[in-house]
Every structure is written in C-alpha cells, then in structure tokens.
Amino acid sequence: MNSGEVxxxxxxxxxxxxxxxxTMKSLGHTVLSVEKPGDSSWRILVQIK
Amino acid sequence: MKKLIGEFWYALPAGLIIxxxxxxxxxxxxxxMNSAFRDILLLKEFKLAKAVVxxxxxxxxxxxxxAINGVIDLAxxxxxxxxxxxxxxxxxxGMVLAAGCASGTTYRVGEGMMxxxxxxxxxxxxxxxxxxxxxxxxxxxxxxxxxxxDGDPLTVFGAFDADLTPLLILIVGIIxxxxxxxxxxxxxxxKRKKEAKEPLIKFDNFVESTFKKGYPWWATGILIxxxxxxxxxxxxxxxxxxxxxxxxxxxFLTTDSIMWAGxxxxxxxxxxxxxAYIGGEFKFRVSKEGFTIVKQFIGxxxxxxxxxxxxxxNITNILGGVPQxxxxxxxxGVCIIAGSWIAAYFLFMWREKD
Numbered sequence: 001m002n003s004g005e006v007x008x009x010x011x012x013x014x015x016x017x018x019x020x021x022x023t024m025k026s027l028g029h030t031v032l033s034v035e036k037p038g039d040s041s042w043r044i045l046v047q048i049k
Numbered sequence: 050m051k052k053l054i055g056e057f058w059y060a061l062p063a064g065l066i067i068x069x070x071x072x073x074x075x076x077x078x079x080x081x082m083n084s085a086f087r088d089i090l091l092l093k094e095f096k097l098a099k100a101v102v103x104x105x106x107x108x109x110x111x112x113x114x115x116a117i118n119g120v121i122d123l124a125x126x127x128x129x130x131x132x133x134x135x136x137x138x139x140x141x142x143g144m145v146l147a148a149g150c151a152s153g154t155t156y157r158v159g160e161g162m163m164x165x166x167x168x169x170x171x172x173x174x175x176x177x178x179x180x181x182x183x184x185x186x187x188x189x190x191x192x193x194x195x196x197x198x199d200g201d202p203l204t205v206f207g208a209f210d211a212d213l214t215p216l217l218i219l220i221v222g223i224i225x226x227x228x229x230x231x232x233x234x235x236x237x238x239x240k241r242k243k244e245a246k247e248p249l250i251k252f253d254n255f256v257e258s259t260f261k262k263g264y265p266w267w268a269t270g271i272l273i274x275x276x277x278x279x280x281x282x283x284x285x286x287x288x289x290x291x292x293x294x295x296x297x298x299x300x301f302l303t304t305d306s307i308m309w310a311g312x313x314x315x316x317x318x319x320x321x322x323x324x325a326y327i328g329g330e331f332k333f334r335v336s337k338e339g340f341t342i343v344k345q346f347i348g349x350x351x352x353x354x355x356x357x358x359x360x361x362x363n364i365t366n367i368l369g370g371v372p373q374x375x376x377x378x379x380x381x382g383v384c385i386i387a388g389s390w391i392a393a394y395f396l397f398m399w400r401e402k403d
Contacts, residue, residue, distance in 0.1 A: 014160075014330045015079040018263055023092055040160075040325075040332035 001048045006032065009044040017042040051122075051285045060309040063283050068316015071276045071288070072156050075317065076324040077262075078269025080104075081153025082363045083144040086389045091397060100270040101367070103229060107274020108372035109222025112281060116215035121285050123218075125202040125209055125375030126360050132192040133380040136359025137366075140381075141388020143351025144363070145396060146344050147171065151290035151352060151362035155314060159321025161333045164345045171349020172356070173294040179357040180295065188358050204374040218374055235267070260327050277368050284309055287369025290317075291356040359384075 001007060009020060021031045024046045032045040053059040074080065078100065085097035115121045144150045147168035149157055154172065157165035178184045202209040206217050230236055242249065258264075264272070280288040289310055296311030307315075325331040336342055356362035359381045361370060367385070370378025 012332060012334055014263065014325075014328070015081075015084065018079070019088075019092070019094070023094070036329070040330045040334075 003048060005048050007046045007048060009046065010041070011044070012041050014040065017044070020044055021046075054284045054286075054309055057308070061312055064309045064312025065316040065319070067276065067280050067283055068313040069320030069323070070316075071152075071280070071313070072159055072317035072320025072322075073324040074264075074269065074272045074276060074320075075152055075156035076160065076321040076330075077328070078264040078266075078272065080269050080273055081156075082150040082367065082385070083148065083153050083389060086141075086386045087145055087393045090390045090393050096266040097269075099229075099233060100266040100273070102225075103267055103270025104273035104277065104368065105372050106222050106225035106229065107271050108277040108368065109218050109374075110226065111274060111278025112372050113215045113219035113222060115278065115282050116211075117219070121281050123209070123211070123215060123373050124286070125204055125214075125370060125373040126366075126377040127200045128196040128203045128375075128377045128380070129192050129194070129360060130196055130377075130380070131194055132188075132358050132360060133377050134384050135191055136355045136357070137381040137384025138355070138388040138391075139351050140355025140359060140362065141385040141390075142392040143175075143348045143353075143355055143388075144385070145389050145392035146348025147352055148345060148348070150364075151356065152317070152364050154349070154352075155290055155294075155317050156321040159318040159323075159331075160325045161322075161331050163333065163335045164342055167342050168345040168349035168352075169294060171346040172291060172353045173298045173349075175350035175353020176291050176295050176357050177298060177353070178350075179354045184354065188354075191358055192360070203376040205376065205379070206374065209375075214374070218372065221374065222372070233267070260324075262328070273368070277372070280313070281369070287361075287365050288313065289361065289365040289369070290314065291353065291362040291365070355385075355388075 011017060011020070017034065017036075021034055021044060024031050028049045030047040030049075032047055035043045037043060080097065080100060082101060085101050088094040089098055112121070112123060116123045144153075147154055147165075149165055149168060151172060154165045154168045158169055179188045197203045197208065204214055206214065277288060293310035293314035296307055297314060300307045300311060322331065352362065356365075359366060361378070361381070363385060366378040366381040371382055
C-alpha cells in the first residue's frame with residue numbers, strides 16, 4: 001500500500017480488536033477509528049504511514 | 050474440603066461455580082497461553098505473558114498460605130524428564146496449530162468459535178488415546194525414567210518437603226510480586242495518581258469495566274492467580290483442563306458420572322459464554338477455510354498427547370505446578386514455550402525471511 005492510503009480491517013474476534021490497533025500504532029501507522037457495528041464484529045480504519 | 054471432593058453433590062455446584070468464574074475471567078482477560086507465548090516471538094507483545102507471570106506469583110502466595118495452614122496438601126509432580134520434554138514440546142506445537150492452549154480452546158468454545166470446539170474434541174481424543182488407548186504403552190515408556198530418589202518430587206530448592214517448601218514458595222511469591230509491582234509500572238502508576246490527586250479506584254465505571262471491557266493484563270493475572278488458589282482449596286488439587294474433557298468423554302462412553310474436573314469444563318464454557326454475551330462478543334464463528342478446521346483438530350490431538358505425556362496441560366503444569374516450584378512443571382513449561390515458538394516460526398515467520 002502507498003503512504004496515506006486507508007486500510008479497512010473487518011474482524012470478528014475480541015482479542016484482535018484490541019491487538020490490531022495497538023500493533024498498528026506501534027508500527028507507526030495512524031488508527032483512524034475502531035467501530036463495533038454488531039455483536040463480535042469490528043471495523044478498524046488505519047491510515048498507512 | 051479434602052474429604053468432600055469425591056461427593057457428587059459437592060463437586061457439582063463447586064465445580065460449576067468455580068469453573069464459571071474461571072471461564073468469565075479467561076474470556077474478559079483473553080487469557081490464553083498460546084497467545085501469550087506465541088506473540089512474544091511473533092509480535093514482540095508481552096502483555097499476556099506478563100499476565101501469566103503475575104498469575105503464577107499470586108498463586109504461589111495463595112497456595113503457600115493454605116498449605117502452611119494445612120488446608121491443602123501441595124503435590125508437585127516427580128521429575129519425569131522425557132515426559133516433560135517430549136510432552137511439553139508436542140503440546141506447544143499443538144497449541145499453535147489449534148490456535149489456543151487447553152484453557153484458551155475451552156473458553157473460546159463459550160465464545161462460539163467452532164474451530165476451538167473441534168480442537169477440544171481433538172484434545173479429548175488425543176488424551177484418551179494416550180492415557181487409555183493405543184498410545185498408552187508408548188507414553189508409559191517415555192514416562193518410565195524418573196529423576197529423584199524413590200521418585201520423590203523435586204522442586205527448585207531440592208526434594209519436596211511438606212513443611213519447608215510452602216515457606217520457600219511464599220517467600221519467592223512475595224519477592225516476585227514486589228519486583229513486578231516496582232518494575233512493571235505499578236509503583237509509578239500509584240505515584241502518578243497521587244500527584245494528579247485521582248482516586249485509587251474509580252467506581253463510576255466499575256460495572257462497565259468489570260462486565261463489558263477486556264481486563265488489563267495485571268488485573269487478569271491477579272484474578273487468574275486467585276481462581277487457581279480457590280480451585281486448589283476447593284478440590285485439594287490443581288485445576289486441570291485436559292482431565293476434565295476426558296471426564297466428559299468417559300461419561301458419554303460409560304455410565305460413570307462426571308465429577309469435579311468435568312464440571313469445571315462445563316463451568317468454564319458457561320462462564321465464558323455469559324461473559325462474551327454480556328460484552329457483545331458472542332457469535333458462532335466457523336473458519337472459511339476447511340483446512341483450518343483440520344489443522345485445529347490435529348493441533349488438539351497433539352495437545353492431548355502432550356498433556357497426558359507431560360502429566361498435565363498448560364493449566365495443570367504451568368498454572369498449578371510452576372507455583373509449587375516443581376522442576377517437572379518448570380521444565381514442561383519451558384518446553385511448551387519452545388514448542389510454540391518452533392511451530393509459530395514455521396507457520397508464520399519463515400516465509401518472510403528471503
């Protein structure tokens with residue numbers, strides 16, 4: 001992916017919803033939002049460094 | 050409680066309640082030793098590993114207090130060296146394939162993960178084959194060699210002594226907790242709160258953070274250590290997962306009623322389900338790739354073989370045995386970690402290094 005592009009991550013597992021934003025931040029990317037549209041489903045938006 | 054544990058009408062409520070509390074905490078804390086050990090290597094992520102270490106120190110203090118008062122009898126396993134090495138390595142490799150240790154697999158069943166249910170069936174089948182079936186002779190040969198005079202259990206401080214060992218465990222546990230509190234941010238967090246004049250515990254978000262959110266690693270560690278102690282006091286023995294699954298399977302096969310270990314499993318699944326349901330994290334989930342299910346089943350089989358060969362899964366050996374400073378359990382734990390790193394490397398990492 002190119003710098004500045006936004007990656008949408010869709011997951012259904014609680015630990016990933018906590019881990020992925022943390023890992024993305026530690027890799028230097030910007031976490032734009034973490035939403036929970038329904039039971040055990042998450043939508044994470046990450047802007048790539 | 051020592052005498053009661055064989056009674057069905059004691060084992061039923063006690064096992065279900067303690068199991069449910071265990072399951073609730075496992076789910077809230079996402080406490081899984083597979084994630085804990087694998088992610089050290091894979092993501093350089095230490096939070097769950099720290100939770101494991103905290104739980105061990107809390108369990109040391111808990112076990113020691115009740116052992117010194119004569120409420121429980123400590124019983125570290127004798128150093129069955131090849132059982133620990135081979136069983137630990139195979140268990141560690143298996144849990145990465147199964148995507149969960151014995152307890153992690155069990156609590157994920159309560160979250161609705163079908164892959165984990167398949168892994169649990171594999172775990173049960175592997176354990177029964179090794180404990181009672183075609184692999185029994187092979188396992189007996191591996192376990193034949195025991196280090197220590199007359200098969201006496203060995204601890205870090207030499208042969209187990211029912212009077213002296215609990216005192217040493219208490220000292221190690223307290224020193225461990227103090228060091229962790231100082232070096233892992235507890236002390237500085239307290240100082241910061243004092244300077245900012247914040248209350249020690251904020252009760253306004255107590256319900257939200259207890260029932261809806263994932264727990265911080267240190268809270269998970271403390272709670273798991275407490276539940277390990279409660280489980281020991283209630284049954285005069287360490288909590289176990291693999292034995293419980295075997296218990297349930299044998300209940301299907303024979304007319305023997307389920308006992309303590311089986312009720313713990315049913316409790317863990319119920320507790321985890323309740324926790325996941327309240328937190329909006331329950332959902333039936335099936336992997337889209339068929340191969341993943343096969344992999345998880347094979348991982349379960351390997352874990353079952355490893356657990357019986359090493360005389361305990363990660364819960365019995367690491368959460369139950371390491372706090373007793375049992376050399377057998379420590380060696381098993383090291384081999385479980387080594388096995389998980391070997392499997393994680395070959396599954397996830399080797400392709401990256403061109």
